[in-house]
Amino acid sequence: MMVGILFGVLTVTFALSRVLPSSPIETMLGHRPNPEQIEAARHALGLDRPIHEQFFLFLGDTIQGDFGVSLRTGQPVIEDIFDRMTATFELTTLAVLLVILIGIPLGVLSAVRRNTVLDHGARGLSIAGVALPAFLIGMLLQMVFYGGLGWLPLQGRIGAEMLLDYPFERVTGLYIVDTALAGQWAAFGSALGHLALPVLTLTIACLAIITRITRNLMVEVLGEDYIRTARAYGLPRRAIYFRYALKATLIPMLTVIGLTYGFLLGGSVVVEFVFDWPGLGGYVVGAITKNDFPAVMGVTLFLATMYLTINLIIDLAYYLVDPRLRVS
Amino acid sequence: MSAAEINGATEPFQPGLGLRLRHFASENVLFVLGATIFLVVVLCAIFAPIVAPYEPTAINFPHKLRAPGPEHLMGTDVLGRDIFSRVIYGARTSLVIGFTVLTVAVAIGVPIGMVSGYFGGRIDTLLMRVSDVFLAFPPLLLPIAITAALGAGLFNAMLALAISWFPWYARIVRGSVMSVRQELYIDAARAMGVGSLRIMLRHALPNSWTPAIVQASMDFGYTILAAASLSFIGIGAKPPTVEWGLMVALSRSKFLDYWWTAACPGLAIFLTVLAVNLVGDGVRDILDPRTRGTR
Numbered sequence: 049m050m051v052g053i054l055f056g057v058l059t060v061t062f063a064l065s066r067v068l069p070s071s072p073i074e075t076m077l078g079h080r081p082n083p084e085q086i087e088a089a090r091h092a093l094g095l096d097r098p099i100h101e102q103f104f105l106f107l108g109d110t111i112q113g114d115f116g117v118s119l120r121t122g123q124p125v126i127e128d129i130f131d132r133m134t135a136t137f138e139l140t141t142l143a144v145l146l147v148i149l150i151g152i153p154l155g156v157l158s159a160v161r162r163n164t165v166l167d168h169g170a171r172g173l174s175i176a177g178v179a180l181p182a183f184l185i186g187m188l189l190q191m192v193f194y195g196g197l198g199w200l201p202l203q204g205r206i207g208a209e210m211l212l213d214y215p216f217e218r219v220t221g222l223y224i225v226d227t228a229l230a231g232q233w234a235a236f237g238s239a240l241g242h243l244a245l246p247v248l249t250l251t252i253a254c255l256a257i258i259t260r261i262t263r264n265l266m267v268e269v270l271g272e273d274y275i276r277t278a279r280a281y282g283l284p285r286r287a288i289y290f291r292y293a294l295k296a297t298l299i300p301m302l303t304v305i306g307l308t309y310g311f312l313l314g315g316s317v318v319v320e321f322v323f324d325w326p327g328l329g330g331y332v333v334g335a336i337t338k339n340d341f342p343a344v345m346g347v348t349l350f351l352a353t354m355y356l357t358i359n360l361i362i363d364l365a366y367y368l369v370d371p372r373l374r375v376s
Numbered sequence: 377m378s379a380a381e382i383n384g385a386t387e388p389f390q391p392g393l394g395l396r397l398r399h400f401a402s403e404n405v406l407f408v409l410g411a412t413i414f415l416v417v418v419l420c421a422i423f424a425p426i427v428a429p430y431e432p433t434a435i436n437f438p439h440k441l442r443a444p445g446p447e448h449l450m451g452t453d454v455l456g457r458d459i460f461s462r463v464i465y466g467a468r469t470s471l472v473i474g475f476t477v478l479t480v481a482v483a484i485g486v487p488i489g490m491v492s493g494y495f496g497g498r499i500d501t502l503l504m505r506v507s508d509v510f511l512a513f514p515p516l517l518l519p520i521a522i523t524a525a526l527g528a529g530l531f532n533a534m535l536a537l538a539i540s541w542f543p544w545y546a547r548i549v550r551g552s553v554m555s556v557r558q559e560l561y562i563d564a565a566r567a568m569g570v571g572s573l574r575i576m577l578r579h580a581l582p583n584s585w586t587p588a589i590v591q592a593s594m595d596f597g598y599t600i601l602a603a604a605s606l607s608f609i610g611i612g613a614k615p616p617t618v619e620w621g622l623m624v625a626l627s628r629s630k631f632l633d634y635w636w637t638a639a640c641p642g643l644a645i646f647l648t649v650l651a652v653n654l655v656g657d658g659v660r661d662i663l664d665p666r667t668r669g670t671r
């Protein structure tokens with residue numbers, strides 16, 4: 049199943065890379081290349097071969113992790129991706145954690161205290177949250193916390209002076225982990241400060257949906273017979289909500305978490321652009337503006353694969369969570 | 377003399393239109409609020425040349441980066457253009473984007489979903505696998521990649537959004553056509569020798585497109601947001617097109633000192649999407665009463 053979809057994703061990417069009107073050759077050779085140069089470049093890129101041959105070449109290369117060479121950095125795209133993916137991973141993972149830690153309890157609370165001030169307040173916030181574009185959230189936060197209060201840095205991943213004054217080894221590529229491992233607490237603080245606003249932006253952008261969906265799932269489950277039975281038995285409310293009701297929402301919730309991760313991966317492109325975050329999103333935006341096609345397609349493929357993998361993990365988690373699936 | 381009086385029974389109470397509207401409004405405060413804002417946005421878009429005090433693209437360097445005041449309601453931008461006028465004209469762009477993208481997405485998605493759900497079998501499997509591939513990309517990433525392939529620009533961005541969007545409609549219509557297909561009236565039509573195409577268009581589609589309409593009305597706001605995001609990162613609308621996301625992008629170098637350059641177009645996006653979403657929720661409640669009160 050996943051292999052089939054991955055094949056489809058590769059096909060779409062390949063198709064996209066061949067319809068482009070702005071040919072990569074022009075970008076490579078400058079404005080007025082002579083016909084021989086064009087021919088040589090086409091041959092070097094394999095563009096003079098029949099389309100199906102090109103496709104199989106592309107498939108073979110991609111599966112081996114060869115996404116071509118970035119026209120902008122001159123490095124293999126896959127190396128560029130490996131250089132930058134930890135920054136994106138650090139950002140999106142922290143945001144997913146925050147969204148889950150805030151959104152799910154808030155949703156449960158909204159459902160339990162249905163139609164109270166808290167529920168209406170949460171609803172209002174989520175209606176407003178869905179209507180805010182991520183770039184605007186980011187810029188508003190920059191205005192308040194950098195421009196207004198001066199508490200947090202405007203953009204970037206770590207203070208430039210930190211890298212010189214407090215060197216640390218890149219073990220995981222996640223700055224907050226690496227700086228902590230190296231015991232460079234000043235650098236750790238700087239990394240954390242730089243993370244705060246972009247993570248907050250992504251969190252706010254996704255929080256509304258998660259809170260809303262959790263609430264609706266929970267409201268549905270709370271109307272079930274077995275919850276009424278549990279209430280009639282006089283079980284403590286905490287046990288009813290968190291042991292029985294929340295468990296029943298786990299499966300749809302897992303799906304939702306998968307979707308969130310997808311939204312975050314897409315949204316990170318915009319947010320990284322706003323905060324000049326040296327991850328895949330900023331890389332892809334830079335690549336687009338420079339017509340660096342191999343880089344755009346490489347990142348697209350990479351993120352799509354990551355998204356598919358996350359969904360696969362979630363599918364496997366269904367089996368852990370739902371014993372019925374294990375039996376059948 | 378009315379029938380009720382003849383029978384000696386009182387007629388059931390029939391509230392007048394005014395009363396019914398007032399009742400609807402009191403039940404759906406948010407819908408009315410959304411509809412009002414949306415109406416204002418639509419009117420601004422239609423009558424932009426009358427509402428806007430300045431030409432949206434008129435450059436006026438001596439007036440650059442003026443704060444909001446009586447002369448310029450929302451201040452001016454880096455080039456001295458009146459932001460209020462640009463916000464008004466921007467409404468046109470955003471509404472056109474929303475309508476176009478959704479129309480194209482529905483126009484691609486609905487036939488695919490209908491064929492898929494009606495015929496089932498191998499065609500269904502094939503079409504749904506193709507849709508799955510489009511859904512396998514993280515949202516916003518596929519439009520970015522497609523726009524990058526086609527070349528930056530508003531038209532291509534809209535096309536890219538529609539292409540990334542159609543599978544949702546295909547899925548929704550497929551689902552409802554599949555449930556409608558079992559109905560007796562479809563069997564009856566088939567028994568009378570009505571052709572497949574005619575059954576699909578005349579019998580299956582009208583009874584199954586409500587969910588697609590509901591989805592479209594809910595997606596309108598998201599489409600505007602996505603298009604603004606594409607413009608913001610520089611692959612959507614290009615000057616001289618007046619677009620809110622692009623306006624925010626152009627303010628990036630100055631917004632920390634001149635907040636109105638980003639905040640005013642940002643507020644326009646926020647209010648429009650908010651209004652559209654509230655209207656969408658209302659449309660869903662009206663067309664699909666099952667979901668009422670669950671959100």
